[in-house]
Amino acid sequence: MCTVDKITLYSYQLRQLTRASIQYELCILSNMTSRRGAGYLKRADSEKLHEIFLKYATVEKNGEKQISSEDFVRKFLGLFDEDDYNKESVKLIAGIVDMDKDGYISFSEFQAFEGLLCVPDALYKTAFQLFDTNGNGLVAFDEFAEVMRKTVLHKKLPFNMESTFVRLYFGKDRKRLVTYQEFSQFLHDFHEEYGVEAFKNKDKDGTGFISAGDFRDIMMSVKSHLLTKDLKTKVINASGFPQGERKISFPYYMAFNSLLNNMELIKRVYLNATNGHRTQEVTKEEFLHSAQMMSQITPLEVEILFTLCEMINHSNGRIIYNDLNLITPEQYFKQVTRRVAEIKAVSSPEERSVLIQILESTYRFTLGSIAGAVGASAVYPIDLVKTRMQNQRTGSFIGEVAYRNSWDCFKKVVRHEGTFGLYRGLVPQLIGVAPEKAIKLTMNDLVRDKFMDKNGNIQLYAEILAGACAGGSQVVFTNPLEIVKIRLQVAGEIASGQKVRAWSVVKDLGLFGLYKGAKACLLRDVPFSAIYFPAYAHVKAKFADDNGYNHPMTLLAAGAIAGIPAASLVTPADVIKTRLQVVARTGQTTYNGVIDAARKIYAEEGFRAFWKGAVARVFRSSPQFGVTLVTYEILQRLFYVDFGGSRPSGSELHVSTPIEESRKKPQHIGGYEVAIPVLTGLETKFGISLPRFSFVKPAPQ
Template sequence: MSTASATDVDIGARVKSTIRTTADTLYTSVKPAENELARWRRTFEGCAKEEVEGKKYLNPTQFIDAIAPTDEGFNRIKREQYAVLFRVADVSKRGLVSFEDFVVFETLLKRPDADYQLAFSVFDVDASGSIDFDEFKNVLQANLATSGIPFDFDCDWMKLYLGKRGGRHVVAYQEFTQLMKGFQGERLRQAFHYFDKDDDGYIAPDEFQRIIIEVAGHKLSDSVLERLPTLCLMNQGRKISYSEVFAFHNIIREMDAVERVIQHAIRKSKDGRISVSDFLDQAANTMRYGIFTPLEVNIIWHFASRGAATGSSDQRLTLADFEALLDAKWQPPALTSTPETSKSEHFIHDVLEPIYDFAQGGVAGGLGAYAVYPIDLVKTRLQNQRSTVVGEVLYRNAFDCVKKVYTNEGGVRAFYRGVMPQLVGVAPEKAIKITIVNNIVRQRATDPETGAISLPWEIMAGGTAGACQVVVTNPLEIVKIRLQMAGEITRAEGSGAVPRGAVHVIRQLGLVGLYKGATACLCRDVPFSMIYFTAYAHLKKDVFHEGRRGKVLSFGELLISAGVAGMPAAYFTTPADVVKTRLQSQARAGQTVYKGVVDGFSKILTEEGPKALFKGGIARIIRSSPQFSVTLTAFELLNKYFPYPFANQPVPTRPTRQPTDISRIRARNALRILLDCSSGFGMVDQKAAAKGVQQYLPKSLGM
């Protein structure tokens, strides 16, 4: 075949043979890869049930099974309408498609302009490579018959493309593509004139509905189609003007641009809502050449607000409000009936579900703590090391600490000294933090319509969680620190000393002692949680776009979000952690004793300088970041794969849309081009349609 730069004359000369010749030429020049042939063979074999002389064929129904997109749902495009494309694939006109025909059809779908090529083939019934007036009229007239809205084929617009009736002017492929793009506007104009009997420039609401269903019914959801007559409420006469009809049609034509503007504007909005002025401002900033008129935007708001915003530009709408207009397959939430439950059963579930979440948070917290416990031990040793003690500094850096603990304190086991109390304690600690943030504070502060939560409330939710967890965290931390330092103290006291366990530490401290350093613990955990949970939520939403178009984050995206959020939270709260560690560790002879948080900060600054307040900061990042990565990722995965089993009304999740093969998309788009002529295209009696165009078929391809 010639290159893409070939002229229309070359194209016309090349396609004047039969469809079979054209298809064979296409197949030999764009030979499909072997893996594609194998895939097409599997599809064909799986659908073909007809056999003639031992050879399999596809009938129209089986052909539709083979080529129709699997994710369409067929609620806006009727499944049987794909049979129009069967007539293109059935080049021998015997009512059956062979595997060779199927391969040619699939190869055609690989072309970037396959959608228009297929539409052209539907009209070019004699396979001449061009379309004349009678061909175009007969094919289209047969498919407009059921609409009840006539079309004048002798109009001036048709003459511009195809000349006078019976004339010799024909259109080649390139001209045809423009003809099809402009036809809908002429169809709309003639339909309006047909209903405007008194020529006053207005039609009735039901007549407007009939027109839109005819020219664009496949592009709109059932909800919008049902509410089309309400457009009359935008003016006092309760009728619909020509300007409003064309404004609505322009919205449909530019729906992709409408959706982009809405999404960008909502993304910038603080509360997840936008007004007409927000939309127009965003459109002005992002559209270089196109522009929406105030009438068009008011119509968008009318249908998105279900008529509530008519005449008001101050109505602020959410993305959910626009979905029925933006998505042709949109359906209202299903109202499912559930068995009635008694008050006692409701109460039981209200109690059990938080406990179930609490348990999952505990398991997730335990996994996170165990994964990073050795790093935590090194961090504690470094933070407790006082540079003012006379003699050699015990650990020069984190690597030196790891080496000495491993060599002098019993190998790998030494890094897990005190891990069991940590695991027992970390379960309620992490469960309190996670479940309070996720299931109480954030839910109460989240707008139920937009799913948005303001930044102050996000920070408040994190701070509340951090404050609540101190009840469990402080006793856990002080016991853990004493046990982590036990090996170092034992080595200092001599080989005869025996390290004590958790029970001994608890008895030694008593109830009051277990909360020593609680103020420092608050100073660390509250700002940590404020920074961490706010950063985590925004990384998921703003960086990885969770929830946008139903997106569900992958394991890796959750892990990265949780890990990155922990870095600034861990480092900036290191000074409070240093003071807390010093207060809670057992001071040895010659070491400074601290009376409280303020005294600790003051003495560390005076004796060791500001740098000492960030001791172990890097170790905290190395520990906290992966710990919270594992903890929060584990919690979200547990929630996803092991939800509360007795929930009466599980929260519906929007399924992720699997990517559709580009060939299937092109087949669908070809049908959409035809449906732009009439939403009933392909739904008429096929025998009657065939009779109207049979005279143009060569005898060798007679039906």
């Protein structure tokens, strides 16, 4: 196991070794660092890594293949692909890998860098090697100054290399050599000092104030990596920020930057105040109380936070979690997602044309149909077992029961009717389940949209009402579907030798007969959906990550968990519906409506009869709705179309991060999966940006 100290020790010794020894030591370093990072990223197979190396090794030196600096940076990493690229920048980046600084990268160096990328402090290690231009394992002031003077930032706003801060780290005469651990702290503090130096530079008279224009210049140059798009456009570049003030004080300036640096902490304070709820509104006083309990966030920082939220999202003195996302800068190695499911759209549905609204409904209906078909097919055998168990009579005057339990029923169906017997009635189920699930999902989204406020909040009663409306609306499709499906499912129990088909069942029933048991169907579907959809929304929110994003597996789990109480609690209504819709055989009791069925079932079979098939129903409905909902939401993510209205729940767009983008490159394996994010992190975390072009392009006016 390689420790950071051992890695640093190897860096110290590299300069004193011969070329052959360097290669040998680098191989050892690669193996050790890869083991050190085994828990973080899978190390690439050495042969595969060598195969990739040879694709770019176009130079032969000292009898071995090597990669030139330009080929490594521009072709392998895919950076600086412009014709007028900045050669100095390319040389500096390649120097991170080129340990002996000869302008070429051997396989040993290539392999060592792969190992370096696997260690947990890869970002700091890479930054250290960027500044260690002579490769001796130490950073001198001259090396630091040489690299910094070539950055975009220094060209825009030069840093005072004679400052007390620099002398404290590099010594009074600036001759002190800084180790890796010391340099990591220096780099962390340097950018904060850069901000202070920038303020001093603008405050010529030492008044402790700078103009709003100077503040904007500093933030757009020195602190641009801390700014989101919304912050730049709606705050920093807004006329008269902040709040029409013409001068910005130093305390305000420091609090502003401290706030942006600590947005992840701010989010934890918010979640502490709301007990983990992301849509609950929080006042300034409530936030302050939570902040003082958890951390040392100052009242001025909280004041700025609420001011920013008001300017960006018109929060009216109350903030929700999504407001914080709008001002949270992209963090190193942090997955960034767009939270859109519950936010009010730019245009309201009333402002859109009737045609657009019809197209949107058709779009949702189509996706709901596909999702419903997938969910129904996945659990249909369980549904068949559930139906037969519920239809089994157990009165004392009835003969031997056909099935002892659900498992016994499953085995007997397979034994006597074959595997396909488990799918009796599937075709009409698929024909009917498409519009049934589609109207259910669409109606739930539609009613939720109507009750949702501008911050994406919805009250519990509105969630229940939306679910109830969804359940009620589907009965027009559900009842005909259910009665045909049930009669086909129990047909296999009758050894008549005559095959029962769906169309013959429909003709026998007629139009009104298709709605036999509709009241019982309503008694089942309305409470089911009223329980299911709110439960699903809340469980899904609990499983979401800090940005509110749900992985497909958490969506599946949320759907399955929400289905357990919903499916089990409405089983009595489902039993009554099944008895009403099945044709009674000779000697079996007949029923005349819901109340009559309930009385006779209780009298003949007892209270437990109402819970027949409850286990099978849970095992069917719970995974079915889990599969249906996860399919529905994934389809919305993959095929989202912006109709200008509210986005349906689940249609969040997952924004690709540098890690994910780098993984799209097949040659980036093992540690190299994070090569691009690490180099990107030099700018996003430390503000160190090297010019891409041979000249620094003027900033847009």
